[in-house]
Amino acid sequence: MSRPLVIGIAGGIGSGKSTVARALADAGCLLYDADAEVARLYEREDVLATLRDWWGDDVAPLGQGLDRARIAGIIFEDPAQRERLEGYLFPLLADERAALIERARDEGFPAVVIDAPLLYEAALDAECDVVIFVDTPRDERLSRLRSRSGWDAAELERREKAQLPLDAKRERADYTAEGSGSRADMARHARRLLEDVLNRPAG
Ligand code: ADP
Numbered sequence: 001m002s003r004p005l006v007i008g009i010a011g012g013i014g015s016g017k018s019t020v021a022r023a024l025a026d027a028g029c030l031l032y033d034a035d036a037e038v039a040r041l042y043e044r045e046d047v048l049a050t051l052r053d054w055w056g057d058d059v060a061p062l063g064q065g066l067d068r069a070r071i072a073g074i075i076f077e078d079p080a081q082r083e084r085l086e087g088y089l090f091p092l093l094a095d096e097r098a099a100l101i102e103r104a105r106d107e108g109f110p111a112v113v114i115d116a117p118l119l120y121e122a123a124l125d126a127e128c129d130v131v132i133f134v135d136t137p138r139d140e141r142l143s144r145l146r147s148r149s150g151w152d153a154a155e156l157e158r159r160e161k162a163q164l165p166l167d168a169k170r171e172r173a174d175y176t177a178e179g180s181g182s183r184a185d186m187a188r189h190a191r192r193l194l195e196d197v198l199n200r201p202a203g
Pocket of ligand 1: 011012013014015016017018019020144145148179180181182183184186
């Protein structure tokens with residue numbers, strides 16, 4: 001069985017990365033959803049036990065699961081604690097990705113799609129054969145984020161500053177997906193793009 005192609009999705013906040021990734025999954029790819037994988041790790045009892053060990057029982061009161069706000073506070077205040085958490089979680093996530101790619105190979109999926117909010121920042125592009133940049137005008141991203149999470153322009157700017165600049169992401173990517181228009185437009189475009197990606201010349 002040949003190795004599946006690994007496709008990473010990059011783009012601005014609210015550009016529609018997850019929407020494009022889901023469209024590619026509907027078109028036959030196997031999806032790696034980083035947010036969902038992190039959520040699954042945070043349900044594992046061994047992971048919760050480690051975090052209680054580091055930061056006290058209040059971070060995951062017994063029977064209540066993880067207090068995400070408390071964890072966010074700890075790692076926001078202290079970069080060393082953020083590094084500690086990432087140093088623990090990232091290898092576990094890498095194992096999950098490797099297992100998913102194995103599964104895709106065994107089950108004959110043509111491609112695995114990696115939907116991770118910080119693909120480049122977390123160096124996940126190194127695992128990808130191609131990266132698709134989802135291109136969506138800022139106004140449209142802001143209006144989506146406004147209705148999803150009530151963000152204003154300042155909030156979007158604040159969060160974007162913590163990421164690699166958008167132009168750098170666009171430049172480093174291999175393909176561009178249309179992120180504006182309706183969800184149906186995006187899905188149609190993503191399906192066409194997938195054909196191009198799977199049929200691209202080798203090398
Ligand atoms: P990202 O993964 O890049 O943050 P999402 O795919 O989660 O982006 O989309 C951001 C928000 O915009 C979500 O609430 C999503 O439902 C909404 N959205 C995505 N695509 C469209 C679209 N074509 N039209 C309207 N809203 C959209």
